[in-house]
Amino acid sequence: MESPDYDVDYDVDYNVYECFCFNHSSFYRDGGDNEPVVTTIKKLNAKKSNFSIDVKVATKSPIHYFKKQSNSIEMGKLFRFDVYDKEFSEIRITAFNEDCDRFFNLIQIDQCYRICYGHVKHSNHRYSTLSNAYEIHTTNSTIIEPLKVSPFGPRKIIYNFIPFSSLLNNNSSNTVIDCIGIIDSINPVRKVYSSYVGHQVSLRNISIFDYSQTNIQIAIWQKMADDFCGESGQIIALKNVKICSFNGLSLSCTSMTTITIDPDIPEAIQLRNWYHTNNSTLIQNVKLFYIEQIKETSNFKKTFDCLATIVSTSFKHHPAYRMCPNGEQCKRKLSTTGEGELFCGYCGWLESSSLIHYKWGLRSQFQINDMTGSIWIIVFGDQTEKLIGKTAEEISQMTLETWLNLFYSTIWMQQYRKSIYQSKNCYNIIAINRIDTKMLIQQIRKLE
Numbered sequence: 001m002e003s004p005d006y007d008v009d010y011d012v013d014y015n016v017y018e019c020f021c022f023n024h025s026s027f028y029r030d031g032g033d034n035e036p037v038v039t040t041i042k043k044l045n046a047k048k049s050n051f052s053i054d055v056k057v058a059t060k061s062p063i064h065y066f067k068k069q070s071n072s073i074e075m076g077k078l079f080r081f082d083v084y085d086k087e088f089s090e091i092r093i094t095a096f097n098e099d100c101d102r103f104f105n106l107i108q109i110d111q112c113y114r115i116c117y118g119h120v121k122h123s124n125h126r127y128s129t130l131s132n133a134y135e136i137h138t139t140n141s142t143i144i145e146p147l148k149v150s151p152f153g154p155r156k157i158i159y160n161f162i163p164f165s166s167l168l169n170n171n172s173s174n175t176v177i178d179c180i181g182i183i184d185s186i187n188p189v190r191k192v193y194s195s196y197v198g199h200q201v202s203l204r205n206i207s208i209f210d211y212s213q214t215n216i217q218i219a220i221w222q223k224m225a226d227d228f229c230g231e232s233g234q235i236i237a238l239k240n241v242k243i244c245s246f247n248g249l250s251l252s253c254t255s256m257t258t259i260t261i262d263p264d265i266p267e268a269i270q271l272r273n274w275y276h277t278n279n280s281t282l283i284q285n286v287k288l289f290y291i292e293q294i295k296e297t298s299n300f301k302k303t304f305d306c307l308a309t310i311v312s313t314s315f316k317h318h319p320a321y322r323m324c325p326n327g328e329q330c331k332r333k334l335s336t337t338g339e340g341e342l343f344c345g346y347c348g349w350l351e352s353s354s355l356i357h358y359k360w361g362l363r364s365q366f367q368i369n370d371m372t373g374s375i376w377i378i379v380f381g382d383q384t385e386k387l388i389g390k391t392a393e394e395i396s397q398m399t400l401e402t403w404l405n406l407f408y409s410t411i412w413m414q415q416y417r418k419s420i421y422q423s424k425n426c427y428n429i430i431a432i433n434r435i436d437t438k439m440l441i442q443q444i445r446k447l448e
Helices: 006-010 014-022 097-103 222-227 266-278 291-296 381-388 392-396 400-410 437-447
Strands: 052-060 064-067 075-084 090-096 112-116 119-122 134-137 143-146 176-186 190-194 199-209 215-221 235-244 250-261 302-313 320-323 359-370 373-380 415-423 426-434
Touching: 052 250, 075 097, 090 097, 176 215, 176 250, 176 266, 199 222, 215 222, 215 235, 222 250, 235 266, 291 302, 291 359, 291 373, 320 392, 359 381, 359 392, 373 381, 381 392, 381 400
Parallel strands: 090 134, 215 250, 373 426
Antiparallel strands: 052 075, 052 112, 064 075, 075 090, 112 143, 119 134, 176 199, 176 235, 190 199, 199 215, 235 250, 302 359, 302 415, 320 359, 359 373, 415 426
16 A cells, blocks of 8 residues: 655646746735625636635645755745635635745634635646635735634535546546445554655555445555544545555545545435445455465465354453553553552553543454364454444453353354454454355355
């Protein structure tokens, strides 16, 4: 998967940039008493610099740096933000250099502003999914003021979805699109080196599909990867994701990407109804592996799908443990000090200095097998709850004997389809689902 190259989203046309800088003064205000009348985004055009719009910020990028000329070592900087008005018309705004310093801290997502004066120019749709033919560059005369009374309702994201079937014939690498699909599998976060930022960053790969039953891999980077909370079977809508051609067709999030889980939009409702109607007979285009193949592979840090039976569990270890409550990204097992106080050796959480009570986590060990062999797998929290039908709190109250009785009465000798994430000598379950007999037969025939 490609490392995040956020410069791609912010390519600068040097001729346009130089022209914009040298003719900056032509966009100054006349200094008169006549202020521009508030208009709508739809009425903006390339001949109109004396405008005023009331807008709400939908997305905002970090500050990006670039060479002011292709053969120069002098660096410039910019940031961009997308806004929409009461008519839900959108436009992208870019602030360069001094304007970048002037407006970056002022502009906040979901806040409303009145923006007066700027350079309206034609937009490059290769790097934007907005339907507007224009974008705005701020100038020295641009005024941006927060609105004291917001004329807008709840945040609204405007999508222009591209179906996956269209992507298969699309060779426009680095083009930015919007897409919607159903989450099929989710890989754990891992650290990779990024040549762009010069250090390791978080990366999470997920796989989603739509009506075409085409699976697309999506790379989610940095904080978005750490904070991702979607689950298999949920609807996911992504705005401003980049098409990548590295190692086949895939998508990659950028700093302007917006991820929404189970959005309340008509497209999501239609896709969810289709999925629920066809879920029992839907056969996704995912390669299945025998356990012997998984054990023999040297390709660590990869996800495999297999069909196997749960045949045993650990007779020594209770699955419930006291879990660190310090944020969603810790969740480590708590230890005990010599005085009997709970603490987290990973993030430093201490029971006596916190108002937050610990939570219960689950870490179950199961042995699974098929006709080629067996392996031990580790199943965490929500997947264990899904299998057993009990919450972590309920399981924590059970004795080891009660837990074993529950295991044998619910999932022992049951067949499941499992998505297994393999690291060295360790197999973690990231998704597990029971499969009906008809689907099981069809999938086995594909292995032959």
